[in-house]
Amino acid sequence: MKAITVRQPWAWLLFHGKPVENRDWYTAYRGLLAIHAAQGMTRDEYEDARDFVRTFDPALACRIPDPESLERGAVLGTVNQIGCVKQYESPWFQGRFGHLYESPKLLAVPELARGALGLWEWRVPDGGLRYADAPLAPVHERTGSLVSCTIPERVK
Secondary structure (H helix, E strand, O other), rough: OOOEOOOOOOHHHHOOOOOOEEEEOOOOOEEEEEEOOOOOOOOOOOHHHHHHHHHOHHHHHHOOOOOOOOOEEEEEEEEEEEEEOOOOOOOOOOOOOOEEEEEEEEEEEEEOOOOOOOOOEOOOOOOOOOOOOOOOOOEOOOOOOEEEOOOOOOOO
8 A cells, every 4th residue: 555654743633634745746646545654753843733733723733632642653544645736725735736635544553664755655454454433533521522722832
């Protein structure tokens, strides 16, 4: 199966509302694609991403897990790659090319894997893919409402 490596928290965001992955290269690939979370992530990269999301979706920014909780060095799930565009009306589109995704599905258990640049071949585990059935948003156990939070300002 084709796979792409994405740094966190962007990989997590692809399963929680981000429909496009920004790249500086075009791809003609269409079809099922595994999303691999890169091993590396700096605190600045994490905070830059969270601050960016906060500019247009503060509730989603609050839901981004702490850096220590984000899976890294593993395939998180799959998406269906449906296109590659130079223009896209979305705050998520910031690159030269936007790889468009739909139907994100998290795996029940992330699969450890070594990533690579570009699209690469990932060997699907024996037994196939097992997907999770989890809500996309944290929900308060008693009220059923979305959990809210406050993101602290960055320490300069």
